[in-house]
């Protein structure tokens with residue numbers, strides 16, 4: 001995708017303005033402002049502990065379950081304030097799906113894994129569920145491998161297929177945004193390529209935000225890259241954010257350059 | 266030298282383990298040799314389905330006692346299981362650490378109270394309460410069920426809680442991320458995933474209820490008759506043995522051992538089922 005086109009032609013899907021995040025007294029994110037483009041892949045990179053996961057989990061309010069968590073600043077999904085107290089969190093989670101680091105299929109059949117989300121959002125007709133399962137498994141290119149064993153436990157699939165299944169499970173509730181937190185780090189290179197290929201395809205329709213510790217992956221698979229780093233007080237901050245090509249070829253910040261050239265991190 | 270020590274202690278442990286096992290085996294053999302002749306004489310069907318228990322007349326039918334055991338256990342299950350499951354969900358998923366640290370030892374303590382104390386408490390509070398508010402003699406299936414329900418709580422709660430806590434954290438994350446509430450996650454993901462552990466916990470708890478004697482003797486009235494309502498007194502198999510063993514001799518004593526065999530088999534089946542269910546997972 002053309003870099004400048006992303007900046008100009010893609011509208012903003014998620015907007016954060018001066019976001020601070022606290023776990024109790026500890027400030028994990030300081031002053032993060034970024035516009036995440038719709039229908040593009042945004043990669044968040046940075047050394048471990050700099051708050052990448054924390055930032056990602058802000059977008060679907062997965063931080064809510066952590067006791068003592070506090071969010072300041074503005075986070076908008078389209079025009080909706082995610083942390084507004086009237087926010088319908090169930091609906092937010094429907095719109096913003098998440099894929100985790102370790103594949104986490106539920107201990108049930110392949111079919112039930114995919115149907116799990118839609119069922120809970122009120123879809124009861126068997127035929128409709130069948131159709132959803134098939135469509136989403138096809139979408140992640142897993143259908144041919146599993147169509148004859150939909151009733152078998154998802155836990156018996158190899159890791160790579162499990163992760164694709166988890167992506168399909170997230171897609172089944174028809175999200176607009178998909179968050180992926182180091183979702184390839186537990187996978188072999190071949191499965192990683194499969195997931196990356198899928199991300200590329202999904203980016204036509206979905207806004208994808210990935211956290212990755214692999215700079216190659218960010219460079220290879222993303223349209224936009226955000227580089228984060230810990231401030232001196234250990235809170236995480238956004239150092240530089242821009243089109244991936246620009247970040248990796250002509251970083252503006254010295255720290256970004258040091259990081260991507262492997263001088264630390 | 267070191268090797269010798271290792272070998273030596275290994276042998277000692279083996280010996281101890283074997284002697285414990287052989288005592289167990291001895292007891293089993295003893296019960297069976299004592300009881301089987303009577304079952305053989307009366308006949309299995311007559312013994313189990315016979316309605317009349319009258320040792321002085323040579324009638325040995327334990328059906329009323331089997332009904333007693335089943336009804337009291339079933340009652341304990343109906344009262345105890347929902348409470349136990351709710352408690353363990355609360356402990357595993359909702360209780361803040363401080364509350365959990367009070368609750369958990371308290372429940373362990375519940376397991377350590379001697380059963381005669383439960384019985385005593387039942388006689389003083391439960392039985393009169395039933396008599397006054399619901400009628401009947403008070404000494405009843407209901408009284409036994411309530412006491413047993415309390416007694417099986419620790420077993421079911423602790424095993425269920427451990428099972429829920431042992432589920433991988435990422436199951437929950439996955440469900441929450443799909444938009445389920447915490448409660449829906451528990452109901453539709455965690456409980457089904459913990460099902461085998463919970464069933465095993467229930468079976469072990471009920472095994473305890475079937476085998477409990479002292480507390481039950483004190484509150485169920487011990488009449489050898491088929492009950493008609495839950496306010497009627499009953500006699501269970503364990504209480505039958507507990508009450509009569511002091512003076513029984515000869516055939517009568519054999520009949521009590523035979524009752525023991527039936528109990529033994531029931532509890533073995535229950536425990537084996539529990540083991541099978543947990544292993545299958």
Ligand SMILES: Nc1ncnc2c1ncn2[C@@H]1O[C@H](COP(=O)(O)OP(=O)(O)O)[C@@H](O)[C@H]1O
Nearest residue numbers: 023026028047048049050051052053054055066
């Ligand atoms: N639930 C939590 N409670 C307290 N501190 C946390 C929690 N999660 C993360 N942190 C802290 O926040 C900082 C950022 O963590 P995280 O977002 O996981 O970083 P990254 O994903 O970049 O490795 C770390 O210092 C971490 O210790």
Ligand SMILES: [Mg+2]
Nearest residue numbers: 052053054211
């Ligand atoms: Mg992380």
